[in-house]
Amino acid sequence: MYEATDNSLMQGVRDGDLGALAVLFERHHRSLFNYFVHVNGNRDLSEDLVQDVYFRMLKYRKTYQPERSFTAWMYQIARNAHVDSISKRKFEVGLGERQFASANVMDENLKRKQEIGLLKRALARLPLEKRELLVLSRYQNLKYEEIAGILGCDVGAVKVRVYRAVRALGQIYFELAGEKAS
Amino acid sequence: MNCEEARTQFVDYWRGTLEKAGGEFDDHLATCERCRAEAQELKDLWGTL
Numbered sequence: 001m002y003e004a005t006d007n008s009l010m011q012g013v014r015d016g017d018l019g020a021l022a023v024l025f026e027r028h029h030r031s032l033f034n035y036f037v038h039v040n041g042n043r044d045l046s047e048d049l050v051q052d053v054y055f056r057m058l059k060y061r062k063t064y065q066p067e068r069s070f071t072a073w074m075y076q077i078a079r080n081a082h083v084d085s086i087s088k089r090k091f092e093v094g095l096g097e098r099q100f101a102s103a104n105v106m107d108e109n110l111k112r113k114q115e116i117g118l119l120k121r122a123l124a125r126l127p128l129e130k131r132e133l134l135v136l137s138r139y140q141n142l143k144y145e146e147i148a149g150i151l152g153c154d155v156g157a158v159k160v161r162v163y164r165a166v167r168a169l170g171q172i173y174f175e176l177a178g179e180k181a182s
Numbered sequence: 183m184n185c186e187e188a189r190t191q192f193v194d195y196w197r198g199t200l201e202k203a204g205g206e207f208d209d210h211l212a213t214c215e216r217c218r219a220e221a222q223e224l225k226d227l228w229g230t231l
Binding site for chain 1: 189190191192193194196197220223224227228230231
């Protein structure tokens with residue numbers, strides 16, 4: 001059975017088929033929610049932002065250009081929604097400040113959980129621009145071309161920026177790991 | 183390939199999307215201990231993300 005592409009659905013929305021937005025919502029609301037949770041650490045705010053993105057898609061539907069990737073356009077809107085939310089609300093990073101209980105028996109699961117906890121804390125301390133890049137490239141698993149479209153740069157620049165973001169994350173992570181060990 | 187050029191391919195290395203194995207990138211890692219260590223250390227971090 002033929003399944004409409006995201007681009008053709010959004011083109012439909014642009015041309016007045018507003019019901020097509022419901023299909024796009026079903027397809028993408030979870031990944032958008034995950035994107036927001038990873039960049040702001042706040043689940044309630046992230047739910048609001050997902051709604052905001054779809055509201056903006058509807059509001060700005062006439063500006064959609066079908067030759068451009070829908071995913072890139074959607075994340076461009078998501079970034080704008082997130083930036084606007086920061087200026088409206090007091091930003092609280094809810095990621096990873098929890099303390100882990102010490103345990104006499106350090107099994108692999110606990111060790112793994114601690115690594116992930118440290119990584120979340122490191123991610124929360126990363127500047128927004130770098131954190132966002134990692135979310136797009138790692139968690140959302142977007143293609144370089146799509147990220148380049150969102151950021152307005154070329155693919156080579158995306159690769160370099162992601163590398164720098166991972167390196168910066170590594171520096172924070174190993175600092176935190178060192179503090180924990182000492 | 184120098185270190186700076188190699189670093190532009192680290193992300194492909196971590197994502198497993200290097201265009202060809204055994205190319206210049208692999209040659210560089212084989213001979214540059216610093217890049218090899220950094221690529222591996224950050225690859226582990228990338229995997230944990």
